[in-house]
Amino acid sequence: MFFDPLYLVMLLPAILLSAWAAWMTKARFARWSRVANLRGMSGASVARYILDRNGLSDVGVVPARGVLSDHYDPSHRVVHLSEAVFYEGSVSAMAVAAHETGHAIQHARGYKPLALRSLAVPLAAFGSNFAVLIIVAGLILSVTEVAWVGVVLFGATVLFQVVTLPVELDASSRAKQALSSLGLVAPAEQAGVSQVLTAAAMTYVGAALSSVLTLLYFVLRVGGGGRRR
Numbered sequence: 001m002f003f004d005p006l007y008l009v010m011l012l013p014a015i016l017l018s019a020w021a022a023w024m025t026k027a028r029f030a031r032w033s034r035v036a037n038l039r040g041m042s043g044a045s046v047a048r049y050i051l052d053r054n055g056l057s058d059v060g061v062v063p064a065r066g067v068l069s070d071h072y073d074p075s076h077r078v079v080h081l082s083e084a085v086f087y088e089g090s091v092s093a094m095a096v097a098a099h100e101t102g103h104a105i106q107h108a109r110g111y112k113p114l115a116l117r118s119l120a121v122p123l124a125a126f127g128s129n130f131a132v133l134i135i136v137a138g139l140i141l142s143v144t145e146v147a148w149v150g151v152v153l154f155g156a157t158v159l160f161q162v163v164t165l166p167v168e169l170d171a172s173s174r175a176k177q178a179l180s181s182l183g184l185v186a187p188a189e190q191a192g193v194s195q196v197l198t199a200a201a202m203t204y205v206g207a208a209l210s211s212v213l214t215l216l217y218f219v220l221r222v223g224g225g226g227r228r229r
Helices: 005-033 043-053 091-109 112-140 144-181 187-223
Strands: 060-064 071-073 078-082
Touching: 005 091, 005 187, 043 060, 043 078, 043 091, 043 144, 071 091, 078 091, 091 112, 091 144, 091 187, 112 144, 112 187, 144 187
Parallel strands: 060 078
Antiparallel strands: 071 078
């Protein structure tokens, strides 16, 4: 159980996709970070402008530490932007800031997949921390029922990852629509915005694929008796 070649074989496509997506996201963000947006607006200004035009003046926009640490906090209704996005006026900053406002708009409009993801967070967090331990304990002790409990818990993590996909894709779609309809993005910048957001979306595809394949591996192992002969 400590090393199973089957696990590596099954997860290899997801590992490769995730590695490629992570590299592409950093590369495209870095590339378009060197290109100033023609409006001369910082990421914070872009986020504030989009939020205000959508009637969300009460949603805050604050800087956050770390690289690509951008996120929207629905519990406090605050858009957190990494310092490179918050302060800089690049095409990358504009794209990322608009994406995070997309989540705020989803929240305000009652976008159901976002609500489902928020509900799944506690169970997914518990599953990610303890599911594998429960599965391994069940297999070592040859108590299949315990192992299946772990598989079900891990399924909550998979659900979270799968639901995250439409949430992120929709936020990117809202970002592009907002930038275009509000006249914030010039035609020459649209390709850069699309490249940054598409690369970021692929990281979520990789994460979802990895979690699904891992769940399938656990189902095969527990369903097959767990221990290799």
